[in-house]
């Protein structure tokens with residue numbers, strides 16, 4: 001089986017982690033129905049999308065047996081995702097800052113952060129960007145330390161630390177203070193995660209953000 005190993009600097013800039021992409025089939029369409037449903041909702045709200053410079057943001061994932069399925073890197077700007085835009089993460093190591101996956105696209109640069117949620121026993125995650133809600137929710141909902149950059153093993157450990165604290169799991173949402181605009185919702189299902197975004201994030205969105213993120217490409 002063909003595979004590729006690399007240490008990648010992603011389009012979002014400062015993040016590096018090592019991954020191995022094994023060439024294989026993308027996840028089957030049935031596994032993606034709910035994932036795409038929520039992803040479309042988020043795209044429509046402008047909390048997954050692309051900045052005016054073309055850099056995409058936001059990603060979604062769901063548990064698949066002992067693995068998890070996550071959207072590929074730089075897919076935020078795409079209006080709709082097809083199976084080939086997703087990869088299955090089959091292994092990861094926080095210690096080695098390493099992710100192994102199968103599919104046709106490089107994994108999201110935030111795969112490590114999602115992995116922390118699965119490590120803690122959650123089953124779905126939706127990562128969005130939204131300035132106003134990020135500012136307003138910081139410190140009010142569980143918040144990662146501001147000196148912890150996203151996509152790193154440190155962020156994974158920080159998420160695990162938060163998830164151990166009482167109450168965090170019930171809120172289904174974490175603000176990433178060290179990742180501007182970054183918010184991640186999670187739960188035992190995609191509906192749990194999606195509902196947390198609708199309840200906590202959407203009421204705080206302003207029109208400006210929605211217009212800004214619409215149809216940048």
Ligand SMILES: [Zn+2]
Pocket residue numbers: 057058110127128129150179182
């Ligand atoms: Zn992000």
